[in-house]
Amino acid sequence: MKSERNKKMNNPIIKITVKDYGTITAELYPSKAPETVKNFTELAKKDFFSGLIFHRVIPGFMIQGGGYTEDFSEKKTKSIKGEFAANGFPGNDIPHKRGVLSMARTMIPDSASSQFFIMHEDAPHLDRQYAAFGLVTEGIEVVDKIANVDTGRRGYFDDVPLSPVIIEKIEIEEKHD
Numbered sequence: 096m097k098s099e100r101n102k103k104m105n106n107p108i109i110k111i112t113v114k115d116y117g118t119i120t121a122e123l124y125p126s127k128a129p130e131t132v133k134n135f136t137e138l139a140k141k142d143f144f145s146g147l148i149f150h151r152v153i154p155g156f157m158i159q160g161g162g163y164t165e166d167f168s169e170k171k172t173k174s175i176k177g178e179f180a181a182n183g184f185p186g187n188d189i190p191h192k193r194g195v196l197s198m199a200r201t202m203i204p205d206s207a208s209s210q211f212f213i214m215h216e217d218a219p220h221l222d223r224q225y226a227a228f229g230l231v232t233e234g235i236e237v238v239d240k241i242a243n244v245d246t247g248r249r250g251y252f253d254d255v256p257l258s259p260v261i262i263e264k265i266e267i268e269e270k271h272d
Contacts, residue, residue, distance in 0.1 A: 120232050167249060
């Protein structure tokens, strides 16, 4: 039934393969965050995410990745407009519930680039403040495993996994017609 829904909605499906943890499958919503989904899928098609890590892990909140290598070098790319209500984009009404994918950013609303996070638990205080753009459809147990790794301080962050959690690849499944 879920695949029939995807066929009708024509939403991209992604698979995030995390070394030693498994695969997270998610549906992306270009109708809610068109530039965000376009940017994310273009980066994935260019293999941008391969070898990057989940560099922030906060159990009961979220796991964040897509911007740093295993040696904690930042991998930068262009910034995009933040597609969320507080930034003048009212069409994105996706709530930050468990399993939602959203774009990380600085305090500057249009600073999102490649870093994304996956909600481990609901965080309504992020609603309308960050560009949510997808939802985990399979593999939430992988998010749970990652959320429970041991973390410590590294650089600016207090919540870096002590053993790197590596994104092997992010693949885009063909859209359905």
